[in-house]
Amino acid sequence: MxxxxxxxxxxxxxxxxxxxxxxxxxxxxxAVAPSEEASALAKKYSAAQMAEGKAIFVGSCQKCHELFQPAEFTIKKWNKVLPDMCGKAELNAEKAALVRAWVITNAKQG
Ligand code: HEC
The missing domain is CATH 1.20.5 (Single alpha-helices involved in coiled-coils or other helix-helix interfaces)
Known part of the structure; x- marks a missing residue:
């Protein structure tokens, strides 16, 4: 037994x-995927579009709290937070995509 x-x-x-x-x-x-995501976005969006994304980010993302810089968080964290925050900032899909492109390509490594 x-x-x-x-x-x-x-x-x-x-x-x-x-x-x-x-x-x-x-x-x-x-763990490999996020950096590939960043390089894909870097290819897809022009420098002008990135600059627009940054401008929307600066203009819309410090209404309720301090501006969190992209480099403060990893891509993984931004992917969790951004959809919610773009909703809070009432960005349309096009603006949200530009913000996302800029934030993800400048996010913290890892
Ligand atoms: C209408 C108010 C409002 C707007 C506009 C807003 N946020 Fe937020 N944000 C919050 C609140 C409230 C929290 C904390 C609670 C939560 O996570 O919902 C938060 C939390 C965050 C966090 C998490 C910080 C942490 O330590 O976990 C990040 C990052 C962030 N916001 C980024 C953004 C970005 C980027 C934008 C612009 C696209 C934005 N926020 C626009 C209200 C807002």
């Missing part, structure tokens, strides 16, 4: 271990 319990324990820990290993692998591959 004891042997069966030990065997089951071994099986369980093997399953748990492989699950954890899979998780680590998938977060590791995700």
């Amino acid at each position: 004891k042997k069966i319990i030990v065997l089951m324990g071994l099986c369980l820990s093997t399953i748990l271990f492989t699950q954890c290993a899979k998780k680590t692998a998938s977060t590791a591959s995700k």
Whole structure:
């Protein structure tokens, strides 16, 4: 009886271990994506559009709080915060996209 319990324990820990290993692998591959996102945006938007994005950002994003600079947060954090904040700032989709292009390309590495 004891042997069966030990065997089951071994099986369980093997399953748990492989699950954890899979998780680590998938977060590791995700970590590469944000910088690719930034370079894609840098290619897609012209310098003039980036400057416009910055101007909208400065004009619309310090009405309720201090202006948080792009470099203060990672791309991951900005991706979480921006949709909500662009809504709060009542930016239309076009303006929100320009702000996003400028913020993401200037975000903190990592
Ligand atoms: C209508 C008011 C309002 C406007 C306009 C606004 N924000 Fe915010 N912002 C908030 C509030 C309230 C919070 C804190 C609570 C929350 O996260 O909703 C916040 C939080 C944040 C945070 C999170 C800071 C942290 O430490 O986690 C960031 C970054 C941010 N705003 C950026 C922006 C940007 C960029 C814009 C312009 C697109 C913007 N905000 C426009 C109200 C606003």
